[in-house]
Amino acid sequence: MKKMGLNDIRELFLSFYQSKDHYRQQSFPLIPEKDKSLLLINSGMAPLKPYFAGLETPPAKRMTTCQKCIRTGDIENVGFTSRHGTFFEMLGSFSFGDYFKKESLTWGWEFITEVLKMPTDKLWATVYEDDDDAYAIWRDTIGMPEDRIVRLGKDDNFWEIGTGPCGPCSEIYYDRGEKYGCDNPDCKPGCECDRYVEFWNHVFTQFNRDEEGNYSDLAHPNIDTGMGIERLACIMQDVESIFDIDTIKYILDGVVGVSGVKYESGAASTDVSIRIITDHLRSMTFMIGDSILPGNEGREYVLRRLIRRAARHGRMLGIEGPFLSALCDRVIDVSGKAYPELETRREMIKKVVAVEEEKFASTIDQGMKIINGYTDEMKTLGQNVLEGDKAFKLHDTYGFPIDLTREILEESGYTVDLEGFKRAMAQQKKRSQVEQEMEGAGWEEAAAGLSLEGETKFTGYTVMMQEATVKAILQDKEMLDSVQEGAVCRMVLDKTSFYAESGGQIYDTGIISNDDFTAEVMEVTKAQSVFVHKIKVIKGTVNKGDSVLCMPDVPSRNMISANHTATHLLHKALKDVLGDHIKQAGSSVTKDGLRFDFNHFQAMTKDEINKVEAIVNDKISRFIEVTTKVMPAEEAFKEGATALFGEKYGDTVRVVSIGNYSKEFCGGTHVSNIGQIGLFKILSESGVASGVRRIEAITGQGLLKKFNESEIVINQAAEALRSSRDNIVDKAISVSDEVKSLKKEINELKKAEMSKSLDNIIGNAKEINGIRLIMKQFDDYNINDLRDLSDQIKVNSKNTAMIFAAVADGKVTFLVSLTDDVVEKGFHAGKMIKEIAAAAGGGGGGKADMAQAGAKDPNKISAAFAKAEELL
Structure with a gap:
């Protein structure tokens, strides 16, 4: 059997089924388009449910795919076993009421024996115990020896999920050899040992199960086959672990290279960490490639958990600083040809990972200290369960996903009160909801609970x-x-x-x-x-x-409508410039302007803002008609209308379309033609929450108002600078340069004055316990001036402690500076300044030889100096 790379296997499979008149479908995105029951696509057939259910017409009655999938249900096993992974690819062949068992099994046999050239004596088949048709196809048509065809019961070879379409299945197994077997002389597929590996399941959907448990024949039986490409690659490359497959090993080698830790393919903690990082790199890269961004709920939480879990295991390997972003290149290098969206979004993927890793790095050390403090406390009290509100604090304040906290604690033999955590989470959501309702209610009757019918x-x-x-x-x-x-x-x-x-x-x-x-x-x-x-x-x-x-008020309504339509244009322009991951996260539309919040991982550049603004104004100048239509929600989704994720919609929805450019679910008021907006101007772009950006903009008369305000400011500035409007910039630069020059001259005069009085300052020093103490107050000097002065004194002085106070704008800045021999005697400037500044109502700190602090009360400088004498 020839060894084959994973990418080669994928292409051979898809090409083979194309030769059997199957439509080759590109992998669907990991975000389920219409299935609200799934957070992420988790199987090859999941995106095809509407076709199997008859709700939609497939592009062809025969189809083949290689579907990217994410499963996190058993994430705790990832890295500890040779086969578990959160990301995997599922090869599949499907028939929607076309061919059935005979074609499915014979073509499958043809592929594995003639294309992959698997040895026939290593292959076994299982069928449902009552499926004589499948048994006969294996025995009579394919020629499989009867002793290698195994009948299994409903738990193994019958596919059904509650009521609806279901049916028997037939699985194909590979015999790895006696060394993987058990002592059972009748060992065969169905045995619990590791000898027989199931790698391809052919599901024959031929029945419909009703609520009473009765089965009836479907008028149009379907075929659904699924084969995990990673498991197949293990067989074709004769390796025991998915982490030894060529494409995954390439990523793993990158982790090893960065960490400098040797990989032994064993159960050592370092091996586990290497495997976890390798697996999670694949998942995070593909998820971000499908426009998923890190967050605190749903699929966004899954992504955040994976990135932060991988980052933590990098720390456990001794990797210093961010490293995941660079390793995403390895995932894209080996998978980008099959999944071109990875190559297209390479830089975005790396940037999102880098930003999230940086955020976590800024809190992980502090969070780990708190976790260690909690475990020490539990150990002292003889407890082994962390309180839920403490786990919630780690989640809410330090960004530790609850699953990560639980995993860290379990490594030390502790658990988490998950119910308590959920209660704390629910209480916070309730508080937020109440606050929002109080802010938005605005009328007493809501609180009174009056019932308004109709x-x-x-x-x-x-x-x-x-x-x-x-x-x-x-x-x-x-x-x-x-x-x-x-x-x-x-x-x-x-x-x-x-x-x-x-x-x-x-x-x-x-x-x-x-x-x-x-x-x-x-x-x-x-x-x-x-x-x-x-x-x-x-x-x-x-x-x-x-x-x-x-x-x-008609003018007010028209301005509001113009701003609302502009938000739709802005939403689409942001997607055009930043990528399809852009999702609306809130908005506010008034007559004065618009505010649009959206999910994005970093601040927009000036060039990106200019591009978005230019696109919106270009569309406005084209005077495109705006149309509205009330239609069934399902039809609106089919037409590509954008809906707010998480919003609940009824059977019918109102869709607002701006020509062929934008199509969104919306109940608001809009202009009839975007030319009525006039002009569009972005005023600001800022961050409002983790992963959420905000644009504030104006249109039409809002621009006129802004222009008039700017005119007033320009005129006032010109008058203050004694300049004409046309020359205002040059005049401002000239004045600024003059101010800088004067400041420099003043600073030089200050330094000269300080140098002249240097002998006098040193001469007024007090000697306390053999240490010369210099104390002096300076008015209108800054901390840098005081540092320079202390450095000058240190050049020719020994055994000296300096306590300086600079007073400016009613505030005090203290500086404590010690010569090296004073530090050697055990004195510490950072510790001293805490007590000195405290005497004047302030605080600060620093190093052993120099420290600074701020204080509020200049009248207490003498008390601070007295504290310095006391300390010596």
């Missing part, structure tokens, strides 16, 4: 002036029949053209009136499907049941 019909997408009927009036937590002039209350209508604050868009303001009354609309909120208008009655009286006219 719904308000919103007509504001197409109508601005809307006649409506007053359904309810609320004031001071009570329902009223009427209110009069001067009252501030809440009003519920059967219909409204006022937009209620939601989806990041601010509420409309305006007027509600009739012949007898006029009210200013101050705020509009929404409780379920009821719109609640906060109003101030300007004149007259309004009664429950009255007819009124809703008149939103």
